[in-house]
Amino acid sequence: MSKKVLMAFVVAFSSLLLSSCGGQANANKENKDKDKDKEKIVINVETTETMLGDAIATFKSTAVLEADRQATVTTKSSGIILEIKVEEGDLVKEGDVMMVLESDTQQLSLNSAKANYDKSLNNLKRAELMLKKGLTNTEQVDNLRFETKSLKASYDQAAMNLSFTQVKAPFDGMVAKRHVKIGNLIQNATAVFDVVDFDSLQAKISVPEHHWLLMKKGLPVSFDFDAVQNMKIDGHVERIAPTIDSSSGTFQVTVAVDNKDHILRPGLFAKAEIIYDQRKDVVVVDKDAIIREDDMAFVYELDGEDGVKRTTVTLGYEMLDTVELTAGILASQTVVTTGKNNLTPDSTVKVINYN
Missing domain, CATH: 2.40.420.20 (conserved putative lor/sdh protein from methanococcus maripaludis s2 fold)
Known part of the structure; x- marks a missing residue:
């Protein structure tokens, strides 16, 4: 073999070898790029x-509504019930007559007291005229004056006793319960009605002592009731107890509840949020x-x-x-x-x- 042929063979073999190595390197690079793409998780x-x-900063708690003005109306006289003028659920105004008792005895006592008072008053007026004319003395007139005052007091007492035969509403509100029936013979101080003022609803919330400085009168309060779905009820802090209960480490905050539509009732359970700061x-x-x-x-x-x-x-x-x-x-x-x-x-x- 000549030198020229040998050289040509060597050059061709080298080119083939370099080409093979370059292809292998490219293949390795592609595989690494694919592995890197596989590791990249999106x-x-x-x-x-x-x-x-x-x-908004709030203190959250729970409460049960109660009425600030809620009373059990009792009688101030005894007797048979002649008439019941209101029923459960009725609205009443302060002074409305709710029930009437028999009043014959009280009426007779009033008539007698009025007659005695009128007689004494006439005697006093005549005695005062006679005193001016010098026909009587001052002592007799003073005695008649004292007697008239005493009889006037007896007359006023009889009138009051007669008024007690009519049971009246103590304040504006609703009749929550009737305890008696027509014809019942009742005694003095017998419970006859429960009256509730729904405009005076409030909630008493126990607040931990570390919130003492955060609670202020007038702070807004938001209520959420299970019984009143999809409706937020507003209120405000009405008063704050001046002392802390050492046994529980809490103090009481009384919240007035807005119930002008009379939707809420005493006894309802509520979730309350007192808003004590806003930014x-x-x-x-x-x-x-x-x-x-x-x-x-x-x-x-x-x-x-x-x-x-x-x-x-x-x-x-x-x-x-x-x-x-x-x-x-x-x-x-x-x-x-x-x-x-x-x-x-x-x-x-x-x-x-x-x-």
């Missing part, structure tokens, strides 16, 4: 935006965006189109669905809500928000 997430809103135009976010670890809280902010970054935030007041952020993030930032627990700072995400 996590579907939902997001929301931080925004400016109102932060406007602060950064708030959906509670679902918050991740808590021990005493720390953070959110995942959207970073670019498919990246996220973990941001530590400081929490303020917590509302029903949102929470105030006092530091760490501004308004109008996109944060992850659903899928946040699967994220790390180097995660790749795809935003899918469902209506």
Whole structure:
């Protein structure tokens, strides 16, 4: 074999070998890129935006409604019931006659007392005229004057006893219960009606002592009743007990309830929220965006189109669905809500928000 042929053979073999190595390197690079793509996991997430809103601080508790003005009406006289003028559920005004007792004896006593008083009064007037003419003395006139006053008191007492045969409403309200029937013979101080003023409904709430300085008269209160669906009832703090119960570590707050439509009734169970502070135009976010670890809280902010970054935030007041952020993030930032627990700072995400 000549030298030229040998050289040509060596050159061809080298070219083939280099070509084979280059192809293998390219293949290895493609495989690595494919493996890298396989390791890159995309996590579907939902997001929301931080925004400016109102932060409200509330104390939540439960209470049972009661009427501030609720009375059991009793009789001040004995006798047979002749007439019942109201029934359960009727509205009454202060002074309305609710029931009438027999009054013959009281009427006779009044007539007798009036006759005695009128007679003494006439005698006093004649004696005063005679005194001016010098026909009687001052002592006799004074005696008649004292006698007339005594008989006037007896007359007033008889008139009062007669009025007691009519049982009257003590205040504006509704008849909640009737205890007696027509024809019953009742004695003095017998319970005959229960009357409730539904405009005076209130709730007494026991508040822990560490809220002592937060409670103020006039604070707004919101009520939620199971018996009254989809309706918020308003109220306000009417008064605060001046002392703390040492056995329970609580103090009592009395809340007046708005019941002008007479929808509510004493005995209803309520969930109450006393609003003791409000802050406007602060950064708030959906509670679902918050991740808590021990005493720390953070959110995942959207970073670019498919990246996220973990941001530590400081929490303020917590509302029903949102929470105030006092530091760490501004308004109008996109944060992850659903899928946040699967994220790390180097995660790749795809935003899918469902209506």
